[in-house]
Amino acid sequence: MNLPADAPSVSRPAPRLAAGVLALGVHAVFVLLLVFGVSWQTQHPAPVMVDLWETLPKVVPPVAAKPPEPPPPLPVKTPEPVKAAPAPKPVVDEPPLPKAPDIALEKKKAETERLQKLKAIQAEEEQVRAEAARKAREKQLAEQKKRELLRQMEEDLMQRTADEEAASAALAMKQAAERAAAGKRQAELARVVGQHRDQISAKVRGNTRLPDNLQGNPEVRCAVRLLPTGEVQSVRVTQSSGNAAYDEAVVRAIEKSSPLPLPADRDARAAFVPELSFVHRPKE
Numbered sequence: 001m002n003l004p005a006d007a008p009s010v011s012r013p014a015p016r017l018a019a020g021v022l023a024l025g026v027h028a029v030f031v032l033l034l035v036f037g038v039s040w041q042t043q044h045p046a047p048v049m050v051d052l053w054e055t056l057p058k059v060v061p062p063v064a065a066k067p068p069e070p071p072p073p074l075p076v077k078t079p080e081p082v083k084a085a086p087a088p089k090p091v092v093d094e095p096p097l098p099k100a101p102d103i104a105l106e107k108k109k110a111e112t113e114r115l116q117k118l119k120a121i122q123a124e125e126e127q128v129r130a131e132a133a134r135k136a137r138e139k140q141l142a143e144q145k146k147r148e149l150l151r152q153m154e155e156d157l158m159q160r161t162a163d164e165e166a167a168s169a170a171l172a173m174k175q176a177a178e179r180a181a182a183g184k185r186q187a188e189l190a191r192v193v194g195q196h197r198d199q200i201s202a203k204v205r206g207n208t209r210l211p212d213n214l215q216g217n218p219e220v221r222c223a224v225r226l227l228p229t230g231e232v233q234s235v236r237v238t239q240s241s242g243n244a245a246y247d248e249a250v251v252r253a254i255e256k257s258s259p260l261p262l263p264a265d266r267d268a269r270a271a272f273v274p275e276l277s278f279v280h281r282p283k284e
Contacts (some may be wrong), residue, residue: 192268199261201280208253210282211245217283218243220250224276228269230259238277240250250280 132216218241225233237247254260264273 004197062159097148109207121202150219189265189268189271191262192265193271196261196263196268196272200257200276201284203255203257203261204250204278204280205282207256208280208282209249211249213245214246214282217281218246219279219281220247222254222276222278223279224254224260226260226262226273228273229264230262230272232258232260253280 066214109137219239220237220241223238224235227233233252234257237251240247260272260276262269
């Protein structure tokens with residue numbers, strides 16, 4: 001480079017010294033950053049890339065009137081913030097693997113529990129079947145008892161019907177016998193009463209003194225009060241014959257015939273005692 005004649009002369013050692021001082025300052029700053037970065041981190045920081053120059057930059061001599069400008073500072077790369085390392089996972093104590101005898105014991109225990117559960121299930125099923133069988137038996141017995149009860153009721157009804165029919169037949173026979181006996185008794189009583197009426201009429205007729213002027217066959221009715229022994233207490237005419245002499249002759253004949261013949265049977269005697277309705281005709 002050709003300089004004008006009147007240009008001042010510049011010594012070169014000065015710029016080189018300044019550049020060297022600047023470079024040393026930059027290195028010192030980096031060293032401080034590294035020291036403080038290491039002290040702030042709990043772990044090793046990430047590597048920092050630093051560009052190192054093999055030679056110092058050339059200093060351009062200042063132009064005539066202007067003093068030479070210092071070279072721009074070297075670019076300093078800001079170190080990336082170191083990411084915090086993830087917290088270590090807590091160490092969990094894992095149970096030790098069972099030994100061979102423990103495994104066999106666990107298997108035996110599990111098999112025992114399985115057998116117990118199986119037995120419990122079988123026992124429950126047996127209980128359910130037994131309960132069902134018991135209910136079936138109870139139902140069968142109840143139905144059988146019901147059938148027996150119905151059969152017994154039918155037999156009782158048939159027996160009661162037969163008894164009622166037999167009783168009805170017996171009652172009918174008894175009533176028929178009673179009616180027959182009563183008829184027979186009434187016939188017997190009527191016969192006895194008729195006989196004693198005839199006897200009384202014959203006795204009274206034997207004691208009657210008919211008047212001479214009596215004509216025809218006049219009828220006279222008298223009410224005769226009698227004692228159970230047949231003795232006459234009183235006689236009164238209830239229906240006159242129209243002939244006073246004949247009526248009086250019949251009354252005297254009844255009184256003269258006392259005691260009148262009465263039947264010994266009490267029922268037959270009831271037709272005469274206490275009062276007898278006596279009818280008399282002279283020609284009968």
